[in-house]
Amino acid sequence: MSSVVSLSSVRREYTLGTNTTVALDDVTLDIAAGEFVAIIGPSGSGKSTMMNLIGCLDRPTRGLVSVAGYDVADLDDDALTSLRSQAIGFVFQQFQLLPRTSALDNVATPLLYQGVKQREARQRAEEILTMLGLSDRLDNDRTQLSGGQQQRVAIARALVTNPALVLADEPTGALDSTTGRQVMDLLKDLNRAGRTVVVITHDANVANYADRQIHLLDGRISSDQRTKVTA
């Protein structure tokens, strides 16, 4: 099985003035296509840094990060953006829908940035939203949607470009437990349909949906367990 994300001896330092903090150190990890991975750790463990690196939002200080076969060190900002746009679908904790923008246009936006014509982008956005049961919410903006609905729109937005990987950062963090379960069930369904899903969380219940749990502690991987055997 080909690997979607591959990290090899990755180190990420942040320098603030004369202080250097190591956020991730010597991390090696491979995520294969079709996996459902949870990256778990308390705050300060390096989760966010991990998400930024996997999500092509950041580059490592040392080591190799490759996403969808591209070494991010080789890419300039435009190329990295283009890789992010094609390979990664982001789902954020606070949903992060664009303000004063309808659900439909929120989902169409990633396609517009790719240069897809507006009409086609809206058509594809509508298909995905309908698939996720939001066909009656197309024209609503974020103030007219519940948390669960917002997160489903966000998931639709992540899926619309047909990315190799859906990267969810605390996807249930702003939801009540029932709605949270529904969102996790949806991610599970997407994974069953063949989508690679990576969830970043501090919540063991969320992590339990995954087939593989990677624990981070103080910037290093403390354990990497497959809870279910994947084919």
Place this chain on the structure above:
Amino acid sequence: MNLFASFNLAISRIMATKTRSILTMLGIVIGVASLVALMSVAQGATSGISNALSGLGAKQITVSGTSATGLVEDDVTALSMLPYVESTYSQVSGQGTASTGKVDVSLSLVGVSPNYASMALPKIAVGSFLPSSLPMQASRDVVLSAVAANDLNIKVEQIGQIIYINGQPFQLVGVLNDANGFGARGIAYVTQDAARKIFAQTPYVSSITLQSTTETDVAAVTTEADTLLRGRYGLSATDSAQFMVTSQTSLLSTLSTVQNTLKLMLGGIASISLIVGGIGIMNIMLVSVRERTREIGVRRAIGARQRQILVQFLIEAVVLSVLGGFIGLVLGELAAYFVAKAGGWAFTISAGTVGLALGFSALVGIVFGVVPARTASKLQPVEALRFE
């Protein structure tokens, strides 16, 4: 992201922050409005004044005495002998009073020589103008300007009756139409001979008007007339003289100098308000970039390139300033319309003014929008997403 989508997004942003957007636009609105009003008024006034002047014939040169004894009858004869001088008239003027016996008014008393009627073309409302044949110049006829007639409360049936000019009886033969400035002030026109007797200033004249054969001769005649008179009074070319030779051409050029100064001054005010307006836009766009840092982060995460963010914010700045420019254009034209109505000249909207107004506001938007747009596009996605 195509331009149309960016444009729509900019409009929705501006609508979402209406009060703030309007306040921001104010500088541009004022700048463009003053620019437009100034240009339209200047154009309208220029064409209005040149129309009024060319109606009087651009071929005429006026020699006016700077003192009551500056020019004499013989000067008129000498000037009329100059080459390219077609005809001449002279006038004697001063303060006078007119009385119907019931009403007294003070007015300007102007005594005109025979050619006045054919050269200055006064418009008669009622009756006739003064006789122009020589023997009749001694007559005691008087013509009143519309204002003077009105002040004296003259009725149509009073034409032909006697009124008193400086206490002496004159026959009222006509009243002038209030056009081309002839009737605008209180003036009583009498023959030159009659006026001289009243003012007791034979052989002096107040001004002499020459008409050149063609418009192209005006400059030559102006110079010749000045040289001739200086010769007659023994003055060198640099001495200060008791007369002044002017033509409409020189009047027009003085007028255009005044207008250019005015344009420059008002143009300066307009540019300063445009610059201040531009700084306002830059300021609000920088605030907007800061407020929307997270949104920019999300947009970068879901695939917006730096360039796409830059264009988005630049379009927003341009839309904001062009919208302000458009409002300013409308207000400026409105002001120009009322000024034109008050000034009595035709109101026109010129394509040049519209283009300049919108062009300038777009330019201001681009120039002052670049810095905030660059700031937005250079934000690091990771930091932008983390921004609280």
